[in-house]
Amino acid sequence: MEYFLQQLINGLTLGSIYGLIAIGYTMVYGIIGMINFAHGDIYMIGAFICIITFTILGVIGITWIPLALLIVLIVSVVFTAAYGWAVERIAYRPLRGSFRLAPLISAIGMSIFLQNYVQIVQGARVKPLPPLIQGGVVLMESPAGFAVRFSYIQMIAIAVTVVLMIALTYVITRTPLGRSQRACEQDRFMAALLGVNVDRTISLTFVMGAVLAAVAGVMVSLYYGVIDFFIGFLAGLKAFTAAVLGGIGSMPGAMLGGIIIGLIEAFWSAYFSIEYKDVAVFGILVLVLIFLPTGILGRPEVEKV
């Protein structure tokens, strides 16, 4: 029971990180119908900027953790958002209205480019981040001495995710930007006719996705303490799986999918084999797609001639 609870906490933390990345995929997919393959690498860049900023702060002597954390979050978010914007501007906007595969190929090229760019400028070695936020709360202790630990960093990850979810829901449902996003999602052409600046809306969607990915990158750096230039690939793959699982285009679905994927991964690693956790994730995806082709919260698509 204690072991189960511990895995539940680990899975939720991992799942909220996947969920944050997955939202970037699902928003972009919802609005322009393309798989933003470079999104995982945007997240990787967020993690790198986080580590670099921490190192800079260490050099200039800001060591009070809450302040440092806040600065790192802001810096990561701002610069990663710039990357998100630039990627869309360079690789996707010129291809708008092109045939379906063109932006995807461009995105794959962008992903390869970003990975190798970071590898060249920051080196191929694994970057460690010393554990900054230590300790946690022991929720329960079994007679055998197994303590269920809810560490502070896990709390922060889950709390930040919840706050961001609330903020995002507000932006999507209550602000003019959210309204134009939903309009573009339904019918981009019609939205443009009615005066919505479609290009700007799409750019901002990419920026929002990058912001969430940057937060996920910061959380991962703090949680695991090591990153390298390749983390974006698998995380992106799983986050996209999460988006599909939850029903692509649906934001609560992406979060739900992310949490499910995180839980599957945690429990599979704990109870079965850690080597095959990725296989389990994709296996579940295939099963879900067979029985629920539109994902858990997806709307069935109406095909029009």
Place this chain on the structure above:
Amino acid sequence: MSATATTDTNTRPGLDFVALLKDAALTAFVALILAIPLVGFETYDKSGSTSLGLRTRFGAVAIGVAVVFFGRLAMQIWRQTMLAAQPGQVPLWDRMAGSVPKVRLPFGPLLVGFACVVPIIWSSNPYVVDIGITVLIYVMLGWGLNVVVGLAGLLDLGYVAFYAVGAYSYALLYHHFGLTFWECLPLAGIFAATFGVILGFPVLRLRGDYLAIVTLGFGEIIRVVLINWSDLTGGPNGIASIPRPSFFGLPFQAAAPEGKDTFATFFGLEFSPIHRVIFLYYVILALAMLTNFVTLRLRKLPIGRAWEALREDEIACRSLGINPTNTKMTAFAIGASLGGFAGAFFATRQGFISPESFTFIESAIILAIVVLGGMGSQLGVALAAVALVVLPELGREFAQFRMLIFGAVMVIIMVWRPHGLLAHREPSIKLKAGKGG
């Protein structure tokens, strides 16, 4: 960063330098923002400490920003003068690509003829022939994937999985049952096709994007299984000492086994390792040509027509009584089996396989070959394979930047020519009176 605002130069002749400078400065500013965190600061491992050291490289940032500024300026000036010089004219490359199918010159046969004489011209240079083999493997993979992506319009991001299945089936069948390359070749294709059907069955009923992600996941699954199932696959160490193919039972060896001829002694030649390289070259050339032949034939059969029709309009196909799932399945299985053949050849050529050879980047390269070459165009795929294999070979000194440039080129070509270098997606059949597709 491509411009959208400055294309209406026909109405205002001459260059607006203020606007150009502004545009270039803005681009350079964005480049500055992007470069500062990742290029400007470098973290490095400090010996004897768990924390990272920090170096600054603002010089590199300045150089990069300057390059972006002047590059952007030059690009815009060039673009505007080009547009002003020939308003409304079709760009040169478009005309060239458009004329390829019209020109009577037989590009394809010429290329095949050239491919046939490569080992004769460079018979003293095994390096060139070896690159030729690599090119042909990618040509074959490209043509195989072309059936799936180009003809049937199914996006397969995990094609390398079938390649891996082919390679491992030969390696394992040899090690456990002692089968030779020629016996394993068809089996490798059958195994790969079986995997294709198993994978395709649940997902081909779904929308295209799901297929992309499931195939991507499948590629990863195969790799993870290959790494972790050490008892069968040798794990990360792979499988070594896979035998080379023999020439109708004559091995390519320096010393003949007891009471047998080698290739060299049978034909009274002096032993040379290049014989084997040249033989391998012709084997893969034959396999690739077979792939090409089969694809071209299939395109003329009802099934090939159905693939192309499905790619264009699935709903229309359904209403005409074509079963989309089965049709897609055949394309998927045939593409997979071609990947399997190429995989078996890859195993015999390398003599050693490990999961390292079957990463996602391979799938991306094969897909890039198909799409950059122009989907559906056999010639385009072949040329793209040549370009993507030979260019990195030429740039060996820039090995560090190889993949960086590769990624950038993928983006640039897509932005510049979204339909591929030799795009022609003309239907295989059209009404006589019809003009254009």
